[in-house]
Every structure is written in structure tokens, then in C-alpha cells.
Amino acid sequence: MDTMKAILERRSIRKYRDSEIPQNDIDEILKAAMYAPSAGNQRPWEFIIIKSSEMKKAVCESLPHGKMLADAAFGVVVCADLSKEKFPGYWVQDCAAAVQNMLLSSHSMGIGSVWLGVHPVEERKAAISKTLGLPENVVPMGVVAFGIPDQKPDQPERFDRSLIHEEKWQK
Ligand SMILES: Cc1cc2nc3c(=O)[nH]c(=O)nc-3n(C[C@H](O)[C@H](O)[C@H](O)COP(=O)(O)O)c2cc1C
Numbered sequence: 001m002d003t004m005k006a007i008l009e010r011r012s013i014r015k016y017r018d019s020e021i022p023q024n025d026i027d028e029i030l031k032a033a034m035y036a037p038s039a040g041n042q043r044p045w046e047f048i049i050i051k052s053s054e055m056k057k058a059v060c061e062s063l064p065h066g067k068m069l070a071d072a073a074f075g076v077v078v079c080a081d082l083s084k085e086k087f088p089g090y091w092v093q094d095c096a097a098a099v100q101n102m103l104l105s106s107h108s109m110g111i112g113s114v115w116l117g118v119h120p121v122e123e124r125k126a127a128i129s130k131t132l133g134l135p136e137n138v139v140p141m142g143v144v145a146f147g148i149p150d151q152k153p154d155q156p157e158r159f160d161r162s163l164i165h166e167e168k169w170q171k
Pocket of ligand 1: 011115
């Protein structure tokens with residue numbers, strides 16, 4: 001799929017069909033994540049794939065707005081290993097870039113997804129770390145739920161010229 005088409009068409013998908021996703025497709029999505037840009041090429045990310053109903057439900061419990069994960073084909077918890085940091089603090093942006101690559105690549109493969117926020121909510125980070133047994137140097141940044149879409153969200157126009165400033169801030 002053309003990159004611009006994927007960017008413009010992608011929408012958060014929160015309802016999924018009851019179908020499995022082949023491991024090759026999951027690997028392809030994770031490959032896209034690992035090709036994201038990162039500060040100083042530090043690539044601090046680690047990915048935890050959750051497929052079992054028990055783990056999907058357990059992670060859901062820490063996500064007040066992430067109950068759809070229970071019905072997803074699989075979820076990916078995107079974490080950062082802070083011991084890999086060369087440029088402190090940039091891990092959030094690095095992991096966000098990896099998440100966006102997963103959202104776009106999965107969409108281009110006909111797989112729907114939704115980003116479920118974890119960082120910076122300390123309560124969610126602590127609960128997910130406990131559920132997944134994360135070591136102290138590893139922090140969860142976000143969760144992405146994936147599945148074959150069972151909904152077709154609207155495609156509203158979002159381009160807004162009033163958000164663009166020429167050379168300096170314009171009132
Ligand atoms: C950091 C972040 C956290 C988000 N957390 C949630 C969430 O917990 N639950 C959810 O349903 N959607 C979540 N979303 C998805 C947004 O609601 C969604 O991207 C936004 O409404 C725009 O819709 P679109 O993705 O279809 O373009 C999150 C998105 C981001 C970037």
C-alpha cells in the first residue's frame with residue numbers, strides 16, 4: 001500500500017473479528033517497529049506479544065480504556081530498556097515512533113489496531129510491570145491491540161491550514 005494512503009486511511013480499530021493472525025504477519029509488524037527512528041539510534045525498545053486470553057485479560061485490567069484488548073487477536077506491550085539509553089528521556093519518542101510504524105504497517109496488511117496509553121500514568125505502568133514481570137530497568141510505554149477489523153470508522157477530513165504558521169508564530 002502507498003505510504004500516504006496508509007497514513008490517511010488508518011483509524012483506530014476497536015472491534016475485531018474472531019480470527020487468528022499468522023505469525024509471519026506479526027513478525028512483519030514487529031519488523032516495522034524495529035525500523036523506526038530513535039535518538040542516536042539507541043533503539044531502546046522491547047516487545048512483549050500477548051496472545052493468550054489470560055494475559056490479554058490481565059493486561060486489560062490495568063487499562064481503563066483498553067477493554068477491547070480482550071477480544072483482539074493479539075496485543076503488543078511496547079517497553080523500553082532504560083539501560084540501553086544513550087540519550088536519557090528520549091525513550092518515549094523512540095517507542096512512540098515504533099508504535100506508529102506498527103499502526104501503519106498493520107493497516108497496510110489489512111490488520112486493524114489501536115494504541116492504548118500506558119506512559120506517563122504511573123499506576124498503569126506499575127500494574128503492567130507487575131503483571132508481565134518486567135525487570136526494574138524495563139518500563140512499559142504503551143500497548144497496541146491488533147485484530148481483523150469488524151468496523152469501518154469514518155474518514156473525517158483533518159487537514160487544517162489554520163494550524164500552519166509561516167516563518168514565525170502567527171495569531
Ligand atoms: C498516546 C495515545 C494513547 C491512546 N490511548 C487510547 C486508549 O487507551 N484507548 C483507546 O481506545 N484509544 C486510545 N488511543 C487512540 C486515540 O483515541 C485515537 O488515536 C484518536 O481518537 C484518533 O483516532 P484515530 O486513531 O482513528 O485517528 C490512544 C492514542 C494515543 C496516541
